[in-house]
Amino acid sequence: MATRSDAQQLDAADPLAPFRDRFTGDGPDGSWDDGPDRRIYLDGNSLGRLPRATPAALARVVQEEWGQGLVGSWAGWVSQAARVGDALAGGVLGARPGEVLVSDSTSVNLYKLLRAGIDARPGRDVLVCSADDFPTDRYLVAGVAQERGLEVRELASHVDEGLALGDLVAVLDERVAVVVLSLVAYRSGALADLVAVTELAREHGALVLWDLSHAAGAVEVDLSAADLAVGCTYKHLNGGPGAPAFLYVRRELQDGLRQPLQGWFGARDQFDMGPAYEPVDGIERFAVGTPPVLATAAVEVGVALTAEAGIAAVAAKGRALTDLLVALADERLPQLRLASPRDAARRGAHVSLEHPQAWQLTQALVDRGVVPDFRTPDRVRFGTAPLYTRFVDVWDAVERLAEIVDADAHLGYPAERSRVT
Numbered sequence: 001m002a003t004r005s006d007a008q009q010l011d012a013a014d015p016l017a018p019f020r021d022r023f024t025g026d027g028p029d030g031s032w033d034d035g036p037d038r039r040i041y042l043d044g045n046s047l048g049r050l051p052r053a054t055p056a057a058l059a060r061v062v063q064e065e066w067g068q069g070l071v072g073s074w075a076g077w078v079s080q081a082a083r084v085g086d087a088l089a090g091g092v093l094g095a096r097p098g099e100v101l102v103s104d105s106t107s108v109n110l111y112k113l114l115r116a117g118i119d120a121r122p123g124r125d126v127l128v129c130s131a132d133d134f135p136t137d138r139y140l141v142a143g144v145a146q147e148r149g150l151e152v153r154e155l156a157s158h159v160d161e162g163l164a165l166g167d168l169v170a171v172l173d174e175r176v177a178v179v180v181l182s183l184v185a186y187r188s189g190a191l192a193d194l195v196a197v198t199e200l201a202r203e204h205g206a207l208v209l210w211d212l213s214h215a216a217g218a219v220e221v222d223l224s225a226a227d228l229a230v231g232c233t234y235k236h237l238n239g240g241p242g243a244p245a246f247l248y249v250r251r252e253l254q255d256g257l258r259q260p261l262q263g264w265f266g267a268r269d270q271f272d273m274g275p276a277y278e279p280v281d282g283i284e285r286f287a288v289g290t291p292p293v294l295a296t297a298a299v300e301v302g303v304a305l306t307a308e309a310g311i312a313a314v315a316a317k318g319r320a321l322t323d324l325l326v327a328l329a330d331e332r333l334p335q336l337r338l339a340s341p342r343d344a345a346r347r348g349a350h351v352s353l354e355h356p357q358a359w360q361l362t363q364a365l366v367d368r369g370v371v372p373d374f375r376t377p378d379r380v381r382f383g384t385a386p387l388y389t390r391f392v393d394v395w396d397a398v399e400r401l402a403e404i405v406d407a408d409a410h411l412g413y414p415a416e417r418s419r420v421t
């Protein structure tokens with residue numbers, strides 16, 4: 001049985017430990033409170049913490065570039081989305097320069113690339129998505145299918161174990177245009193096999209549009225094997241609330257794809273203000289309108305931190321943190337069932353535990369300073385953030401949960417859910 005001092009030893013040997021001080025803690029002035037009653041934030045996969053460098057980076061853009069430079073600052077701002085995209089491509093996603101653009105929200109990027117992918121597969125009339133994917137992905141697939149008169153086939157992937165290749169084989173044929181899948185499942189953390197799935201779809205002539213929202217900044221991603229992808233920057237990449245998302249289009253496909261939102265930021269010779277839309281060459285054709293410059297400056301800081309730490313080290317620590325959580329839950333929480341893959345190689349950086357009173361447990365945990373997420377129907381989801389979650393945080397969080405369960409303390413909380421969970 002792993003003791004608290006075992007967890008402390010893991011922290012002492014952790015090469016990423018110094019990165020915690022690069023983030024704002026919960027103590028006064030953003031310092032880290034390491035006391036026994038401290039908050040333990042296990043929701044960095046929903047909203048990542050604030051990097052210490054972000055306020056100054058934003059203040060510089062506000063005061064110097066906006067305040068002093070005014071419209072002249074567009075000289076630099078106009079290439080910001082592609083520049084931060086390149087940092088993300090090379091530092092985090094295993095893509096090449098010119099393949100990633102920071103833009104819009106994940107939902108809007110899904111729409112753009114889904115429509116572009118469908119048009120690149122004329123004559124095909126089926127979209128595939130997972131019945132268990134994040135709602136926005138399923139809703140967008142359904143909406144585009146309706147708009148274009150296509151059929152949707154839902155993959156019956158396993159809620160806890162994720163996608164098995166056999167499930168995909170069962171729905172692929174020559175009618176399928178695009179398959180939309182999350183690389184890391186939002187509920188269970190199950191990690192799909194990007195290379196094998198993309199290959200399988202290609203054999204049937206279909207494109208895979210990957211959603212990397214819970215993967216980017218948490219696991220090693222090799223986009224060199226992929227065709228299309230989108231993802232969030234406010235989760236593991238610590239870009240801040242509502243930070244713009246990213247999209248990836250394989251270089252060889254870019255000039256053959258057109259997206260439906262024909263805005264001036266995606267146009268050739270943008271400032272010629274020509275009569276008709278003609279997409280510019282390269283990744284910028286997937287841009288739409290004036291980009292969120294301030295928010296993208298925060299994304300740049302978050303991405304740089306993950307790139308500096310190295311995604312291989314980040315992913316390895318994510319596996320070690322979740323392994324510890326799973327081992328401790330086995331020992332201390334027999335009333336909860338692991339609702340994630342047991343093999344760390346098949347997970348992202350979060351795990352879920354199932355319990356019929358998961359919502360009440362979540363409330364009791366929050367009251368005791370542990371912040372997880374509740375996820376329907378009956379899961380408590382624990383997100384580890386390798387850049388700032390310590391092994392001892394995992395140990396203490398499991399201990400606090402065990403105390404709640406052992407005392408039935410959660411039964412004093414309402415079973416009725418609130419609006420945001």
Ligand SMILES: *Cc1c(COP(=O)(O)O)cnc(C)c1O
Nearest residue numbers: 105106107134136182186211213
């Ligand atoms: C978080 C998340 C999103 C969020 O999309 P937004 O447009 O940023 O709201 C989309 N897809 C998945 C899989 C997610 O986990």
